[in-house]
Amino acid sequence: MRLLFLGDIVGRAGRRAAIEAIPRLRKRYKLDFLVINGENAAGGFGITESIHEELIDAGADAVTLGNHAFDQKETLVYIARQERLIRPLNFPPGTPGRGAALIRAKNGADVLVINAMGRVFMTEIDCPFRAIDRELTACALKSGADAILIDFHAEATSEKQALGHFVDGRASLVVGTHTHTPTSDERILPGGTAYMSDAGMCGDYNSVLGMDTEEPLNRFLTRLPRERFEPALGPATVSGLAVETDDATGLAVRVKSLRLGGVLEPTEPLFWVE
């Protein structure tokens, strides 16, 4: 099975690049399933229902979130009816929406998509390790799902790597998001789970995390806000990770990062096009 995960969409530049790329990528790689993190899709802060629907219409099977999940107030309401929009699993009980969903792929396979959030240098929430463990126990690879994709939205590389090892052999893929910077440590862990510390963002990398450089730099220098943060509008890179799973086990057999457009060096899963 062929999965593609794309990292945090930042603002209009990232959104347009992603929406334009998704149908082409689905076709070029004959993808079975595509997930994209949308926590910064609306001007850098959260996601509106119409943007979520645009992403689904473009061909995303699911959209994951993170600490910015509810920056757009309307998300608190519409998330209930959007079954492909997944917010962090380990938010407090009672949070609107779902933290995991079993989603039917175009090829008929059932994919469990989990979004969880780290706690190191982030909001104080409940344990992501135990929360994920509960989901994987309730819906195990092969018995419950044909593939399992975990978007772990976290800051610290230590927490991400520890989680990768924690679920190794029980998920098809653990991919980090939130730092908006792609790492080059993608690989298959010893137990068969594909891993990458961060998928990077879909946005303009000539920036600070996808936001126009001036204001973030001003704040580091002066410690005072001068203006609002605005997404950078230069050419965006679509950034993420391609994973091929073994249908018999649901585990990963091939993994390769994807970067397309913008100022970063391009790369793609050549094993799917050769």
Next chain:
Amino acid sequence: MRLLFLGDIVGRAGRRAAIEAIPRLRKRYKLDFLVINGENAAGGFGITESIHEELIDAGADAVTLGNHAFDQKETLVYIARQERLIRPLNFPPGTPGRGAALIRAKNGADVLVINAMGRVFMTEIDCPFRAIDRELTACALKSGADAILIDFHAEATSEKQALGHFVDGRASLVVGTHTHTPTSDERILPGGTAYMSDAGMCGDYNSVLGMDTEEPLNRFLTRLPRERFEPALGPATVSGLAVETDDATGLAVRVKSLRLGGVLEPTEPLFWVE
């Protein structure tokens, strides 16, 4: 001019891989200057004088540090006499050692090596932006140094990217360290400074930040220490960044990440070997 920077050496596995690789890399790429971050070289915590000397003897022109700079108590004393060992510039006045040094390369060029530390999610210290600005004013590219290399030891990608833009055009290279995870955002910024958010570590990536997985994972799960952290001893990857500068300007003209050995996908600056 050909520069190579290698990220945080973690423990014995990383040290051996680095010491074995350095002479070969110098020769293979005809390097003019090589810097390596050694803050975790001694069992994961700091660096002894003999390890520092081993690295210099192997062919490093300078060794940079970070938050673990003085984990080995002897460093407080011997750093005064080790002119190629650079600790964070923005540590408090009175800290032993130096935060920047002009080092003569084998080709006769003078390279300013700066080590600075971020403040986001790290120790409370003075402003790295202003500290670096002072150094770059005192010893500017071309008038004061043929090349300028900045190792910015920081956690947050926002702070790293902001610093890259802040010095763009005034340094040959800004490279991040500390997360022990290589990023794939290496490129030349609009003003001519080579940039990479994190060089990654020289160590065993089948681990948590180069440390044996069991104890870090135990701490995330139980929040209690059970044992000491021990460096992982599997095959190490040597990870870093190759930069070629224009002799006329000191700015970057080519940049490429390097990864060699271990479990990560290998890459190298092919433009130097073709």
Next chain:
Amino acid sequence: MRLLFLGDIVGRAGRRAAIEAIPRLRKRYKLDFLVINGENAAGGFGITESIHEELIDAGADAVTLGNHAFDQKETLVYIARQERLIRPLNFPPGTPGRGAALIRAKNGADVLVINAMGRVFMTEIDCPFRAIDRELTACALKSGADAILIDFHAEATSEKQALGHFVDGRASLVVGTHTHTPTSDERILPGGTAYMSDAGMCGDYNSVLGMDTEEPLNRFLTRLPRERFEPALGPATVSGLAVETDDATGLAVRVKSLRLGGVLEPTEPLFWVE
């Protein structure tokens, strides 16, 4: 019912002062129940079994803990058999010991003692609000316990005050610990729960948090350790909070801070001695 709570014992000075004071205070105020926080009783770091027993023998009905609960490795073992030693409730499942205990007072009343830990600026653990809510539901005031005492070990005054309001009317007392500095906001909240943001410590206040001033000050100035932290050994203040509850409701009717000895201004619950 007459309850006395005493804050974090720091090292030998605090321990001796507390052990000497406890029997006298029990007698002077005709106390029904006395709880003391012992997380720093052993040289500033944790508590040994023999110190715990000394405190119980001196007349404490229960000993509470905090982030330093398991600094002494032996505590992981002996806490199972010490039914009056309470560690934070919201530590991960599987943590040795208990986070709440119903303890029989000398007057035959049953007192529920809860220790919980805040999350703001502290270790990443599970939600103290929900954990406490579950305990109060399982063992409610009057139906399950004659009095309920909550030691909320937390850094941020915001989290402490929010918790006070959260349980107001459902506990006899919420008292903060951890800052080692007594606050003067003790009072009865509108719903009948006694509240004080921090009980202060039992230790030498001519210090930094009960530790000898020199090394903490050195670290603030140089950001480098020079020596170990050592408890200050000057005259200690015994610091805490006296609460009288209404036997019919279990809620507070009188509250007054207690400070005895050392360099702080003394105060005591005069309503019990006049």
Next chain:
Amino acid sequence: MRLLFLGDIVGRAGRRAAIEAIPRLRKRYKLDFLVINGENAAGGFGITESIHEELIDAGADAVTLGNHAFDQKETLVYIARQERLIRPLNFPPGTPGRGAALIRAKNGADVLVINAMGRVFMTEIDCPFRAIDRELTACALKSGADAILIDFHAEATSEKQALGHFVDGRASLVVGTHTHTPTSDERILPGGTAYMSDAGMCGDYNSVLGMDTEEPLNRFLTRLPRERFEPALGPATVSGLAVETDDATGLAVRVKSLRLGGVLEPTEPLFWVE
């Protein structure tokens, strides 16, 4: 000389109570100098020029600030002309306004007022210890100022206590602000400097830090904003610290906390009224 310091004014309730109390307190205690922290005076966030002027008109000799100093944008402009409004000294160079000012008291004495901000669990700024040290060297007690008052706006009690010891004997008073909760550790340190970890706030204590309880509690429980923070409007307590200095040395000879009105137990410097 008789000094009174009052802690952070929070919103309208705190402001009205302070403005009403200041003239009465000046008269009742024959005060020579009065300083009040105004960082939350404007609806909880910063201070407008007209509020600042109201406080001065009511009888404050100086107004200090903190992390909320510039929450009202106009402060960036008007602070230049308001010589009695003091913002944290260790903000970056170039920050509008001043971090220390020598202010002439009604009795003709010159009082150096310093506002500095801690770094533990707060914004990343430069070292408050060294910044204060420089001011005390430039304008020493007796040779440069008849009294020296330091408002140390900080979260951690460790940092506050370390600073108290650091300047002991060189300032008349070090008083903490920012936690909005009065401590009861006011005393004269061995070298003669009056010290109190936190002055508390001028505001409604039936609240969370002076803000209406509902929304802060909601955020602790759900981790999501529902509404804006609004100052609590119940009866406010005026909270602070009274210090008498020796005219010959500028050091403290008497110290006593002050609390007036609202839900906290009242206290006052009886040595000035008996």
